[in-house]
Amino acid sequence: MAGFSRCSVASTAAKTPTSAAATFSYLIRALSPSFSSSSSTFDPETDLNRGKPPGLGTLKREPKGRNVQWAFLGCPGVGKGTYASRLSNLLGVPHIATGDLVRDELASSGPLSSQLKEIVNQGKLVSDEIIIDLLSKRLEKGEAKGESGFILDGFPRTVRQAEILEGVTDIDLVINLKLREEALLAKCLGRRICSECGGNYNVASIDIKAENGSPGMYMAPLPPPPECASKLITRPDDTEEIVKKRLRVYQTMTQPVEDFYRSRGKLVEFDLPGGILESWPKLLRALNLEDHDDKQSAAA
Numbered sequence: 001m002a003g004f005s006r007c008s009v010a011s012t013a014a015k016t017p018t019s020a021a022a023t024f025s026y027l028i029r030a031l032s033p034s035f036s037s038s039s040s041t042f043d044p045e046t047d048l049n050r051g052k053p054p055g056l057g058t059l060k061r062e063p064k065g066r067n068v069q070w071a072f073l074g075c076p077g078v079g080k081g082t083y084a085s086r087l088s089n090l091l092g093v094p095h096i097a098t099g100d101l102v103r104d105e106l107a108s109s110g111p112l113s114s115q116l117k118e119i120v121n122q123g124k125l126v127s128d129e130i131i132i133d134l135l136s137k138r139l140e141k142g143e144a145k146g147e148s149g150f151i152l153d154g155f156p157r158t159v160r161q162a163e164i165l166e167g168v169t170d171i172d173l174v175i176n177l178k179l180r181e182e183a184l185l186a187k188c189l190g191r192r193i194c195s196e197c198g199g200n201y202n203v204a205s206i207d208i209k210a211e212n213g214s215p216g217m218y219m220a221p222l223p224p225p226p227e228c229a230s231k232l233i234t235r236p237d238d239t240e241e242i243v244k245k246r247l248r249v250y251q252t253m254t255q256p257v258e259d260f261y262r263s264r265g266k267l268v269e270f271d272l273p274g275g276i277l278e279s280w281p282k283l284l285r286a287l288n289l290e291d292h293d294d295k296q297s298a299a300a
């Protein structure tokens, strides 16, 4: 049976709250000093020893009847946005990227704009309070439109964010995308975005030779379609210096989040074997979703 039907059948109880709007009010409440989340006593030392890698059976733990609540972890440039967006189309749930929420806020020239610009352009993380506020508003707006479930991309990025999220809703599965470091930098530097449609492309051609027992890897460029070609821009934080800084910030602030979910049996590790053509079918297989993709392709 395809993964999709497991994900969307009728509901049983999930942890309170079950709706995005309820999550919204809980998230805000969670930021008050008196809030104590269920995972606030998390101790990496002991919890990690208890952790077991989740097998394919992980998907079966999704509560019946609500859409998936998944999150993507992974270093800058790994392709979280690409794969989260593809899965979101496949599963019919919104793809919510906190980086996009931050960039929208930046572009809005609202009160937070200049403060955020400085933080983001230095490769630092935005405060948990601001990011949760942006995410909460996005969830609330989505619920008003009838959205249910989500694929988060770029959240949580600190253990505190993970604890707060875990305290307010059940995340079913966390996909940790991994790619060799030399490819990450090249991918960030090659990233191009269409200023009109927001499409993501990449001009980098990554060809890493096999060395000392590590296999080689080839990732073809992802060229824009002709209508976007003259409108491409680069992100101001995709410079070599800032990407290296973001990679360091990931190691310090976000790698512990991998341990957080690993210890709860929710983490699926996925080493990207190459570009999209090679990686996508393998990712679907790892998530037990390949039947669903076949049906969608046949129906298209």
Ligand code: ADP
Residues within 6 Å of the ligand: 075, 076, 077, 098, 099, 100, 102, 119, 120, 123, 124, 125, 126, 127, 128, 131, 153, 154, 155, 156, 157, 158, 161, 237, 246
């Ligand atoms: P990356 O390519 O580094 O994964 P994103 O597009 O996800 O980039 O995020 C861009 C920037 O937005 C980050 O460098 C950070 O400043 C901010 N940001 C996004 N998500 C979060 C988060 N969950 N917590 C704190 N800051 C965030």
